[in-house]
Amino acid sequence: MNFVLERLTQPEMEVVTLAEMKRHLRLFSSVTDEDADITALIVAAREWVEDYTGRVLVDQTWRLTLPGRPGSFAGGDIVGGTRDGTLPVGYGYYSGLWVWSSKGEIPLRKSPVIAITAFKSVDQAGTETTVDPATYQLREPDSKWPRVVALNSATWSSWLSGDLRITFRAGFADTVGSPGEGAEVVPVRFKQAMKLWAEANYDRDEKLMPLLLEVAERLIKPECADLSLA
Numbered sequence: 001m002n003f004v005l006e007r008l009t010q011p012e013m014e015v016v017t018l019a020e021m022k023r024h025l026r027l028f029s030s031v032t033d034e035d036a037d038i039t040a041l042i043v044a045a046r047e048w049v050e051d052y053t054g055r056v057l058v059d060q061t062w063r064l065t066l067p068g069r070p071g072s073f074a075g076g077d078i079v080g081g082t083r084d085g086t087l088p089v090g091y092g093y094y095s096g097l098w099v100w101s102s103k104g105e106i107p108l109r110k111s112p113v114i115a116i117t118a119f120k121s122v123d124q125a126g127t128e129t130t131v132d133p134a135t136y137q138l139r140e141p142d143s144k145w146p147r148v149v150a151l152n153s154a155t156w157s158s159w160l161s162g163d164l165r166i167t168f169r170a171g172f173a174d175t176v177g178s179p180g181e182g183a184e185v186v187p188v189r190f191k192q193a194m195k196l197w198a199e200a201n202y203d204r205d206e207k208l209m210p211l212l213l214e215v216a217e218r219l220i221k222p223e224c225a226d227l228s229l230a
Helices: 018-024 035-053 097-103 188-203 208-223
Strands: 004-007 060-066 105-107 113-122 128-130 136-139 147-150 163-170
Touching: 018 035, 018 188, 035 188, 035 208, 113 136, 188 208
Parallel strands: none
Antiparallel strands: 004 060, 060 163, 105 147, 113 128, 113 163, 136 147
16 A cells, blocks of 8 residues: 545535435425434435545545655555666565655645645654645645645655655535535535435335446546546
8 A cells, every 4th residue: 555545524514415315315304213314324425426536525634644664554565667667676666655756746636625734744753744835835726636746846755764644625615715615516416426326225226226326426427536547
């Protein structure tokens, strides 16, 4: 494994409300016996959409950890061949931060990105040091592949003895902005896919379930970010 990506906070709101989901499922609003189960389905549906696409719907905090030193907890994959296309590597070369540092950029692997909230290096003793903000910049935050790019000829080679941790906020809806945004800014296709996924897992009809899931996937497939390219 050459990176660890963790969700640190859940969103403060869901883009599909309980009332909207019950209406989609053709349930009476006055019947509340299954409200807790349906609410859980809404959360699961949103997380499925986000996992499937690599996109984030509503303001959340994520942390990307890049192992820099050989032997760290996720020390990188050994890859053969060449280091940069020209230099041979006899016994393999650590990917992860080693490779990304040579490119001068780090893909954040979740999008869209609202802001970077912390960027730190961590030495073998666990001591954190804030990376100088003048040495990097967030590029293309609204695209499928936002990335952190080194500036002013900054090199990350000096950080290879430790790990890097980038904490950032991501989501179509910036709930703490001025003014705060809500579900209205999230593309409709995500919401509809959530409803279909929840319907499939609510009814669990053997014939209808695969059809609903297929339509849900087709709706959001154009939004998928191929993270293997990032």
